[in-house]
Amino acid sequence: MxxxxxxxxxxxxxxxxxxxxxxxxxxxxxxxxxxxxxxxxxxxxxxxxxxxxxxxxxxxxxxxxxxxxxxxxxxxxxxxxxxxxxxxxxxxxxxxxxxxxxxxxxxxxxxxxxxxxxxxxxxxxxxxxxxxxxxAREQRVPYGLKDYLPESLDTQQAYAVHRIFIDYMLREDLTAEDALMHSAISADALASIAMTDWIEALPFYLRTASGRVPQPEVQPSDAFNLLNMLCVLIALSKPTSRPRLDHTLMDMYSALAVHFDAQQLSIMISEQSSASYANLYDRWERYGNQALQPMLKRWCAMQYSVQLFPYAGHGSNARERLNLIAVRYAITRLGLMCLMMHYPDGTLPPQEAQIRVVQSIARFMDHLSDPTTLLSMVHHLGWMHNARLRGMLQGGLRIQLPDALCAI
Ligand code: SF4
Structure with a gap:
């Protein structure tokens, strides 16, 4: 066979x-x-x-x-x-x-x-x-190969839908954040029609999604909750040596003026945290964002590819899967933002440092076998809602932090 x-x-x-x-x-x-x-x-x-x-x-x-x-x-x-x-x-x-x-x-x-x-x-x-x-060069296939073909589609149809999402992400006129947001809105729309209509409908949904993007609902603690989420997941996982991830986390703690309290399972913000993030965000907008967008969009396309989006990966439907990708994206982008604190003159971090941030976070997140905690945090923080998702993806924080982070 x-x-x-x-x-x-x-x-x-x-x-x-x-x-x-x-x-x-x-x-x-x-x-x-x-x-x-x-x-x-x-x-x-x-x-x-x-x-x-x-x-x-x-x-x-x-x-x-x-x-x-x-x-x-x-x-x-x-x-x-x-x-x-x-x-x-x-x-x-x-x-x-x-x-x-x-x-x-x-x-x-x-x-x-x-x-x-x-x-x-x-x-x-x-x-x-x-x-x-x-x-493929490789001809061996794994023993437990799982078939992700939905019952109502054939291989070509299923692959065409997957490819539409990837091509949209790689469009030069869109940012990764826009493409993720439009994909989320389109994934919602797909849920209400028959799968056999997806190929015809998806390009239209994506093309018109910008008109259905709500005003962003930004919460001041979003960036800190992203880091908190990563730290909590690490604290709950099996202890092992992760020097590259530790390096990435140390940079993030330092850049955001926070520390992680393992007893309380929460990062602790300081008086400098709000201003530190505002500075980082400002520097990111001026020097990092535009230059790193092509790389970040390929990051998203790789997530779509490795998860055969919208068919596989954690999450019970396309929308949940998309939101998990968006949250991982925002954590990785925050890691890169924090890396830029070492380059105050606006030069980009060397490629090897960027690779370390991207890979160390991916290595941890790829090995989360149970997404229950992650998903419950995403729901709890309101990031399943379009306005909150857009606010979180937008990442802007120019207002005062509350005294405490959202409880997780
Ligand atoms: S992580 Fe390193 S050792 Fe493992 S497959 Fe990749 S290059 Fe090879």
């Missing part, structure tokens, strides 16, 4: 080569790389000596990590020892495919890539069209 399928992958992946020992944040560190029962069985039958490298934790079968280094026990000088000695057939799906994200859409298998990998960030966010699809 698989031989009949078309395997396609995004352009960024076709250029991808794992950096191995040169990687600044190897995926073999700090993660429970999962194995399916098929790989465990292969070890049992053909390489029982590898069974010792398996344990359980985040899943029933994961690669064991060294207690001292937190690296996979099979990592040898930055490269995978199983890959070297046994070949890719002996890699579990997570190890073989990362940073690829593989989804089935009817007869097609579509491979995209996760911004959790620094090399993918480098390839995807600074290249013209990282999400253009071509024939």
């Amino acid at each position: 698989l031989a009949m399928r078309t395997l396609r992958s995004i352009a960024a992946l076709e250029q991808f080569e794992c950096l191995g020992s040169a990687c600044e944040d190897t995926c073999c560190k700090g993660w429970g790389m999962q194995l399916t029962a098929e790989t465990v069985e292969r070890y049992r039958t053909h390489a029982p000596e590898l069974l010792d490298a398996i344990t359980s934790g985040e899943a029933q079968h994961i690669m064991r990590r060294d207690a001292q280094t937190d690296h996979c026990v099979k990592l040898e000088a930055g490269w995978c020892g199983i890959h070297r000695a046994y070949g890719t057939d002996f890699l579990g799906d997570a190890c073989n495919f990362f940073p690829r994200s593989t989804r089935s859409l009817g007869d097609d298998v579509v491979m995209s890539a996760s911004l959790s990998c620094p090399e993918v960030v480098r390839l995807a966010l600074w290249h013209e069209n990282p999400v253009a699809l071509g024939d």
Whole structure:
């Protein structure tokens, strides 16, 4: 059956080569790389000596990590020892495919890539069209491949809808914030019509969405609640070493004049916080926003691609998925804004620093297996409503902070 399928992958992946020992944040560190029962069985039958490298934790079968280094026990000088000695057939799906994200859409298998990998960030966010699809180099598919094709669409129709959203995001005359807002409004409209009408209706909904965007409802604590949300999710997750994310967070605390109180599960704002954010925002508007828009729009297009939007990803419908993308976008943009505090003369941060911010946040957010807490925070903060979503995305804060953040 698989031989009949078309395997396609995004352009960024076709250029991808794992950096191995040169990687600044190897995926073999700090993660429970999962194995399916098929790989465990292969070890049992053909390489029982590898069974010792398996344990359980985040899943029933994961690669064991060294207690001292937190690296996979099979990592040898930055490269995978199983890959070297046994070949890719002996890699579990997570190890073989990362940073690829593989989804089935009817007869097609579509491979995209996760911004959790620094090399993918480098390839995807600074290249013209990282999400253009071509024939895939990789021919293996994961064991548990899930089909996201909606019942009422065929592969071409489903893919066309996905592509309309991506093309809209990459339009040169729109900002990422506008395209996200228009996509949210259009996702709402799609929910009220039959899926078979989506291809015809979606271009019209997107084209006319600007007329239905409400006035933004800005709340002074929005930016701080974004950081609070990230910190709370980290505090509730399994402790592990994340030096690059810690670096990003330290920059954010410092730039916003806040600290995180782990006991109260909340960031604490200071007397300087409001003015600090106003300064940051001002600098962002003057030096960062326009220059980084192409990169930020590719970031959004990569999220649409990796989630095969509107069909997959966290959230129970297209609108919830879009809102989660928008919130992740705003957190990442805030990280970049805070990075700019190191460049008071208005120069842009070097690409490697931008990559660190984008990738460290993506690596954490991509591994949230349960979106319940995140979704409840998004609902609680009112960001499912268009006026609040627009206010949050707009990011402007020139008014006094309240005494306390919204309780989460
Ligand atoms: S994070 Fe990416 S570049 Fe780094 S080791 Fe993993 S696959 Fe290779």
